[in-house]
Amino acid sequence: MDVAGAIAALRPVLGDRLVLSQAVRAAHGANETWFPEALPDAVAFPGTTAEVSAILAACHAHRCPVTAHGAGSSLEGHHLAVQGGISLDTGRMNRVLAVNAEDLNVVVQPGLTREALNEELRATGLFFPVDPGANASLGGMAATRASGTTAVRYGTMRENVLALEAVMADGRVIRAGSRARKSSTGYDLAHLLVGSEGTLGIITELTLRLQGIPEAVSAATCRFATVEDAVNCVILTIQSGIAMARIEFADQMMVRGFNTLSQAGLPEEPHLFVEFHGSPGGVREQAEAFGEIAAEFGAGGFAWTDRAEDRARLWKMRHDAHYASATLAPGKRTVSTDICVPISRLAEAVTGAQADLARLGLVATIVGHVGDGNFHCAVRFDPDDGAEVARVHAFTDALAEAALALGGTVSGEHGIGLGKIKFMAAEHGEALGIMQAIKAGLDPRNILNPGKLLPGAD
Amino acid sequence: MDVAGAIAALRPVLGDRLVLSQAVRAAHGANETWFPEALPDAVAFPGTTAEVSAILAACHAHRCPVTAHGAGSSLEGHHLAVQGGISLDTGRMNRVLAVNAEDLNVVVQPGLTREALNEELRATGLFFPVDPGANASLGGMAATRASGTTAVRYGTMRENVLALEAVMADGRVIRAGSRARKSSTGYDLAHLLVGSEGTLGIITELTLRLQGIPEAVSAATCRFATVEDAVNCVILTIQSGIAMARIEFADQMMVRGFNTLSQAGLPEEPHLFVEFHGSPGGVREQAEAFGEIAAEFGAGGFAWTDRAEDRARLWKMRHDAHYASATLAPGKRTVSTDICVPISRLAEAVTGAQADLARLGLVATIVGHVGDGNFHCAVRFDPDDGAEVARVHAFTDALAEAALALGGTVSGEHGIGLGKIKFMAAEHGEALGIMQAIKAGLDPRNILNPGKLLPGAD
Ligand SMILES: Cc1cc2nc3c(=O)[nH]c(=O)nc-3n(C[C@H](O)[C@H](O)[C@H](O)COP(=O)(O)OP(=O)(O)OC[C@H]3O[C@@H](n4cnc5c(N)ncnc54)[C@H](O)[C@@H]3O)c2cc1C
Numbered sequence: 029m030d031v032a033g034a035i036a037a038l039r040p041v042l043g044d045r046l047v048l049s050q051a052v053r054a055a056h057g058a059n060e061t062w063f064p065e066a067l068p069d070a071v072a073f074p075g076t077t078a079e080v081s082a083i084l085a086a087c088h089a090h091r092c093p094v095t096a097h098g099a100g101s102s103l104e105g106h107h108l109a110v111q112g113g114i115s116l117d118t119g120r121m122n123r124v125l126a127v128n129a130e131d132l133n134v135v136v137q138p139g140l141t142r143e144a145l146n147e148e149l150r151a152t153g154l155f156f157p158v159d160p161g162a163n164a165s166l167g168g169m170a171a172t173r174a175s176g177t178t179a180v181r182y183g184t185m186r187e188n189v190l191a192l193e194a195v196m197a198d199g200r201v202i203r204a205g206s207r208a209r210k211s212s213t214g215y216d217l218a219h220l221l222v223g224s225e226g227t228l229g230i231i232t233e234l235t236l237r238l239q240g241i242p243e244a245v246s247a248a249t250c251r252f253a254t255v256e257d258a259v260n261c262v263i264l265t266i267q268s269g270i271a272m273a274r275i276e277f278a279d280q281m282m283v284r285g286f287n288t289l290s291q292a293g294l295p296e297e298p299h300l301f302v303e304f305h306g307s308p309g310g311v312r313e314q315a316e317a318f319g320e321i322a323a324e325f326g327a328g329g330f331a332w333t334d335r336a337e338d339r340a341r342l343w344k345m346r347h348d349a350h351y352a353s354a355t356l357a358p359g360k361r362t363v364s365t366d367i368c369v370p371i372s373r374l375a376e377a378v379t380g381a382q383a384d385l386a387r388l389g390l391v392a393t394i395v396g397h398v399g400d401g402n403f404h405c406a407v408r409f410d411p412d413d414g415a416e417v418a419r420v421h422a423f424t425d426a427l428a429e430a431a432l433a434l435g436g437t438v439s440g441e442h443g444i445g446l447g448k449i450k451f452m453a454a455e456h457g458e459a460l461g462i463m464q465a466i467k468a469g470l471d472p473r474n475i476l477n478p479g480k481l482l483p484g485a486d
Numbered sequence: 487m488d489v490a491g492a493i494a495a496l497r498p499v500l501g502d503r504l505v506l507s508q509a510v511r512a513a514h515g516a517n518e519t520w521f522p523e524a525l526p527d528a529v530a531f532p533g534t535t536a537e538v539s540a541i542l543a544a545c546h547a548h549r550c551p552v553t554a555h556g557a558g559s560s561l562e563g564h565h566l567a568v569q570g571g572i573s574l575d576t577g578r579m580n581r582v583l584a585v586n587a588e589d590l591n592v593v594v595q596p597g598l599t600r601e602a603l604n605e606e607l608r609a610t611g612l613f614f615p616v617d618p619g620a621n622a623s624l625g626g627m628a629a630t631r632a633s634g635t636t637a638v639r640y641g642t643m644r645e646n647v648l649a650l651e652a653v654m655a656d657g658r659v660i661r662a663g664s665r666a667r668k669s670s671t672g673y674d675l676a677h678l679l680v681g682s683e684g685t686l687g688i689i690t691e692l693t694l695r696l697q698g699i700p701e702a703v704s705a706a707t708c709r710f711a712t713v714e715d716a717v718n719c720v721i722l723t724i725q726s727g728i729a730m731a732r733i734e735f736a737d738q739m740m741v742r743g744f745n746t747l748s749q750a751g752l753p754e755e756p757h758l759f760v761e762f763h764g765s766p767g768g769v770r771e772q773a774e775a776f777g778e779i780a781a782e783f784g785a786g787g788f789a790w791t792d793r794a795e796d797r798a799r800l801w802k803m804r805h806d807a808h809y810a811s812a813t814l815a816p817g818k819r820t821v822s823t824d825i826c827v828p829i830s831r832l833a834e835a836v837t838g839a840q841a842d843l844a845r846l847g848l849v850a851t852i853v854g855h856v857g858d859g860n861f862h863c864a865v866r867f868d869p870d871d872g873a874e875v876a877r878v879h880a881f882t883d884a885l886a887e888a889a890l891a892l893g894g895t896v897s898g899e900h901g902i903g904l905g906k907i908k909f910m911a912a913e914h915g916e917a918l919g920i921m922q923a924i925k926a927g928l929d930p931r932n933i934l935n936p937g938k939l940l941p942g943a944d
């Protein structure tokens with residue numbers, strides 16, 4: 029590992045876009061959750077695929093770690109250069125390259141954020157639906173296989189990446205996937221890279237599916253007496269095949285956080301936030317079908333809205349859940365859990381988590397993309413309080429075990445990064461050896477985001 | 487390569503389920519299209535995952551080729567044991583292992599066929615939507631990333647495989663994916679195996695998404711004066727976001743074939759066959775929206791039906807297209823092309839193909855899942871007529887080039903097998919090297935379906 033050699037080799041390629049200042053390195057070494065700062069030796073700001081290729085070729089030659097950095101919003105320390113080396117910031121590769129409206133797709137650079145993309149699409153009548161709460165980069169979203177509130181309707185990044193360009197560990201540039209809607213020509217490299225967290229290649233271009241902005245949109249909030257009622261309403265709604273565009277759960281504590289951060293003024297009870305997309309008739313039909321099911325579970329306080337501003341406020345509040353949770357225990361850090369279970373096991377999973385949190389005396393909110401069987405507990409804790417840290421670990425370990433016992437997964441959308449490596453063997457068993465063989469075959473010098481995703485890859 | 491050694495090792499494991507008879511080997515060496523017979527040395531009929539594992543471990547030890555065989559309906563010679571060795575027939579692994587109705591999924595063995603699965607699901611109100619024309623095995627469908635008439639609405643095998651179990655080249659058994667609707671925990675091995683054509687592992691179990699049988703279904707046929715009108719109608723329908731469940735094109739020659747084989751009694755003009763799924767109101771809305779667009783392109787002869795028997799007859803006729811095409815030139819063989827292009831380029835692609843067929847004087851039908859931008863030319867030819875064979879090659883080469891030039895792919899759903907290997911470099915460029923590295927890493931002795939999918943893998 030010769031980081032200095034790599035930096036010297038990259039100086040002529042990048043000039044002042046190779047930055048060694050303390051401030052820029054510190055910004056790239058920070059994270060939204062609880063991982064210790066981890067500064068790269070240098071931050072590179074390439075502007076083109078050719079420059080990314082040159083960076084990787086040099087780092088390959090000098091065995092220097094390279095960790096891609098999009099918006100740095102990932103929650104498991106994914107983007108931290110824990111073994112030093114280069115942080116490859118995609119921020120300058122942030123252009124829309126082509127809007128193919130007639131094919132319902134768009135070609136973008138990886139550093140473009142999802143909000144900037146939707147801003148650029150505004151005049152076209154089309155939108156890109158995947159929305160993690162954060163204004164993440166599309167490259168980071170692809171790399172973590174992100175989803176968000178609308179995945180129940182439009183899918184995750186897996187379903188929405190049609191094709192991509194990537195630079196592999198030795199600097200080779202490949203294209204995977206096709207602009208056609210389907211293809212059966214060999215190994216699905218595009219979807220091997222989606223979710224690979226920067227450990228197999230750096231994504232330099234993405235072709236993404238777009239959706240037509242629906243003719244009619246209607247959203248509602250409603251509340252339930254118990255968590256079970258709210259979650260059982262979700263289960264039956266999904267089982268009935270009602271085409272929900274969004275169906276989000278928030279527990280009492282989460283609602284308290286929304287009230288504090290966003291002045292939501294909601295009664296402190298479990299809530300569902302829902303949205304319907306379609307034709308006016310279709311939306312009416314779906315909303316009625318949902319209303320009937322919700323009534324069976326004693327839903328009350330229905331507040332409907334068709335106005336875009338009100339909906340924007342609702343989803344902004346929802347997207348700020350991470351920060352709303354923080355208001356419940358200021359000055360602490362957050363662990364954000366992310367299990368996802370088969371929909372029929374969702375009530376067990378949520379009530380089990382609530383019981384464990386209560387038993388362990390932890391301050392936490394629960395919020396989730398429950399239509400997918402996915403929910404998050406944002407647990408607040410003091411990293412200097414050893415006993416509290418131990419209780420947090422007891423909680424997250426038990427939750428991961430519960431997810432696997434229920435036939436689910438330890439991460440529905442956030443990914444593995446540093447924080448969930450310890451669960452990989454339990455979730456994947458022998459398959460882990462296959463992942464390691466792929467990693468070894470495609471990045472034999474282990475320069476791409478070393479220390480992440482796979483146990484023992486470092 | 488010690489085939490005899492492998493056979494000797496497998497004898498005690500499989501007993502009389504290891505078959506060396508000429509008749510059984512010949513049945514496994516035949517194909518639906520134009521590839522020469524290629525007999526395996528023996529056919530194995532394992533009944534369990536453990537037996538598949540034992541077969542691969544023995545074949546790995548003896549460097550003996552193993553080619554999985556589902557229903558043998560693939561169109562590019564995929565299942566032919568072109569280097570001899572063992573044909574691994576999944577026909578005895580044909581059980582439904584669990585119907586998880588409350589989670590809208592089902593766990594099956596790979597040898598189960600799609601028709602048998604839907605038969606078993608009949609009482610549940612659920613169905614499995616992916617339908618290649620043939621009554622293929624679900625393992626074969628996953629291995630070729632198959633789709634069919636309903637992919638425009640429900641996706642291909644890629645979107646419908648949630649999880650799988652597979653035996654890798656050395657006999658290791660892995661599980662990939664999860665029963666949860668989404669997951670972000672490492673490399674997407676499930677979707678690396680989907681479409682890998684038995685070259686990376688043998689699929690021994692599949693968890694598949696199910697759909698609720700729609701409340702209302704309506705189907706129609708209509709005809710157009712020209713191919714351009716029919717295809718432009720499709721393009722506008724898809725661009726308008728109308729939720730088609732099926733939208734299939736047939737050219738004049740294809741209609742002639744349907745009339746001959748299935749007594750369809752349709753006027754010999756280009757046709758669309760469409761189907762709508764949803765609530766009664768939703769279906770009405772979609773059908774009206776489609777009708778308006780079709781009218782713009784001069785559609786006539788609309789025949790609507792809501793009766794299940796009529797629909798079954800319609801789709802049976804469509805599914806028999808391969809055999810209907812054969813009636814146009816009895817005694818010859820068929821090459822079935824399979825390009826898929828971005829929807830906006832579909833009219834160019836279809837009319838280009840028609841013009842080339844006419845110019846080269848070839849007898850062929852055109853039929854397609856045009857909602858995906860995918861269509862097939864079934865070209866009839868005499869393998870002993872060298873000049874005709876050369877014209878067929880000129881046609882298929884030009885078609886593949888056109889697909890790539892239009893931003894598409896050389897195979898939308900049939901896969902590569904033997905027949906399309908020669909296009910892999912043109913479609914994938916540098917990415918081919920990455921596919922080869924994965925193959926080398928996961929099957930270092932190249933025992934899994936050698937000679938297929940990848941150039942130079944043998
Ligand atoms: C308030 C808040 C709410 C959130 N809500 C959600 C949610 O609802 N759903 C959800 O899925 N996530 C959510 N997240 C997590 C986060 O937004 C996602 O993980 C997001 O996809 C990360 O994108 P990013 O651009 O910030 O990537 P980064 O954090 O910069 O990087 C993430 C990983 O991707 C790699 N990477 C980045 N760019 C590339 C590239 N071009 N090529 C290859 N690898 C690359 C990095 O090396 C790193 O391993 C939330 C985060 C916050 C802070």
Ligand SMILES: Cc1cc2nc3c(=O)[nH]c(=O)nc-3n(C[C@H](O)[C@H](O)[C@H](O)COP(=O)(O)OP(=O)(O)OC[C@H]3O[C@@H](n4cnc5c(N)ncnc54)[C@H](O)[C@@H]3O)c2cc1C
Pocket residue numbers: 518553554555556557558559560561564565576596597617618619620621622623624625626627628629630631632633634635683684685687688689690805806807808809899900935
């Ligand atoms: C009339 C007709 C119409 C067709 N229409 C369509 C269509 O609309 N859409 C479409 O996609 N295809 C279509 N096809 C092609 C064919 O039906 C599909 O390719 C199908 O998926 C093949 O399944 P099979 O069980 O016959 O597989 P096989 O032909 O037996 O094998 C196909 C490949 O998969 C591998 N394989 C089989 N089982 C396994 C396993 N368990 N694990 C790993 N690898 C395995 C084999 O080694 C081989 O490489 C059609 C074929 C015919 C004859």
